[in-house]
Amino acid sequence: MGMNVxxxxxxxxxxxLLAVLNQVLTRSxxxxxxxxxxxxxxxxxxFMVIQLVSNLFTTVKTMFQLY
Structure with a gap:
């Protein structure tokens, strides 16, 4: 649970950070x-989300013993 937060x-x-950088660069x-x-x-x-989805699929495969 802590990892998700x-x-x-x-x-x-x-x-x-991106919003601030975008505003600063646009104004300049x-x-x-x-x-x-x-x-x-x-x-x-x-990439962060894709890694999480990959871990989810690995967990589901392990849980249902799909090889």
């Missing part, structure tokens, strides 16, 4: 850089 806080922290006229940082953050979060 930590993951939610990590994703929220990444989201807040670097729209392309703002878009790239947002995309990089989304990719990082997706």
């Amino acid at each position: 930590d993951l939610i806080f990590k994703i929220a922290g990444i989201g807040i 006229g670097r729209d392309e850089m703002a878009t790239m940082t947002t995309l990089a953050g989304i990719v990082v979060v997706l």
Whole structure:
């Protein structure tokens, strides 16, 4: 249970950091850089979620003894 809450806080922290970076870069006229940082953050979060989904599938396979 604790790991799931930590993951939610990590994703929220990444989201807040990306929002601030996006605003700062957009206000300074670097729209392309703002878009790239947002995309990089989304990719990082997706890798975190994909790892969790992989662990879920492994647990289900083990639970039902599917090889």
